[in-house]
Amino acid sequence: MIVTIDGPSGTGKSTAAQNLARHLGFLYLDTGAMYRAVALKAMREGICLEDKKGLTRLAKRTRIGLKGTRARGVRVFLDGSDVTRAIRAPRVSQAASLVATLRGVRRALVAKQRAIAAGASVVAEGRDTGTVVFRKADLKVFLTASLAERSRRRFEELKRAGHRVTLAEVVRQTRARDRRDRRRAASPLKPAPGALRIDNTRLKSSQVFDKLSDYVKQVQKKALLR
Secondary structure: OEEEEEOOOOOOHHHHHHHHHHHHOOEEEEHHHHHHHHHHHHHHHOOOOOOHHHHHHHHHHOOEEEEEEOOOEEEEEEOOEEOOOHHHOHHHHHHHHHHOOOHHHHHHHHHHHHHHHOOOOEEEEEOOHHHHHOOOOOEEEEEEOOHHHHHHHHHHHHHHOOOOOOHHHHHHHHHHHHHHHHHOOOOOOOOOOOOEEEEOOOOOHHHHHHHHHHHHHHHHHHHHHO
16 A cells, blocks of 8 residues: 655644554555755765766766664665765755756656665655656645744754754745745645645644544555455
8 A cells, every 4th residue: 555645844744644654554655855865965976966968877877765664663774874964954955955946856756766666565755756757656645834833934944953043044944945835846745636635734643643644544454355
C-alpha cells in the first residue's frame, strides 16, 4: 500500500507522515529531505545553484539514505554521512527550494524515490508524491494551513534549533518558497486528482493522525471487499 501526503512547507506533513508510518509499520519516505541533501552537497562542492547540468549530474551520483529509528526518528545520510541536522539549516532550505525547481534534478531523485519504495508499503511526503512520484497511490492526501500559521511553526522550529531569525524573515521566505513551488515548470505543487484535503491550521497533530488513520482504514476495507 502506498500513501502520499503532499502540501506546502509548514503544514505538518513530516509529523503526520512519520506518525502514520510508525503506526502502520510502513516505510517513511521524506522526499523533501532528499532535495535538501542534494542542495547541501552542491553548497559544499561550490556548485552554482543555477548550473542545471552540474546539479543534475550531482543528483544522479549522490547516495542518499533514509533510516528510521524509534529513539531518534528518521536520520538522513548523504554519501554515508549523517546530515539530518545540517539539511535543516535556513540556508540549505532556501537552496533546496531552488534546486527542486530543476527538471533534471527532479527526474534523478524521483527515480531514487521509486527505487527506495519498490516492493514496500510506504507513506511518502513531499510536494509531488501524489502527482508524479506515485501516481497510482492507494491514498492521496493534500495538507494545507494558513501562511501565518505555517510561518509561525517554522519560526518556532528554527528557534528551537538555535537559529537566529525573525518571524518577518520566515514569513517572507515561506511566501517566496510557496511561489516557487507553485510556479515551477517541473512538478508544480498542486493537489493530486482525487486527493483528500485537510486544513490543519487549527488542528492538533493527533487530530490529523486520527483523520489519516480513518482514511487508511476506509481504503483497506474497500480493498478487502473487492
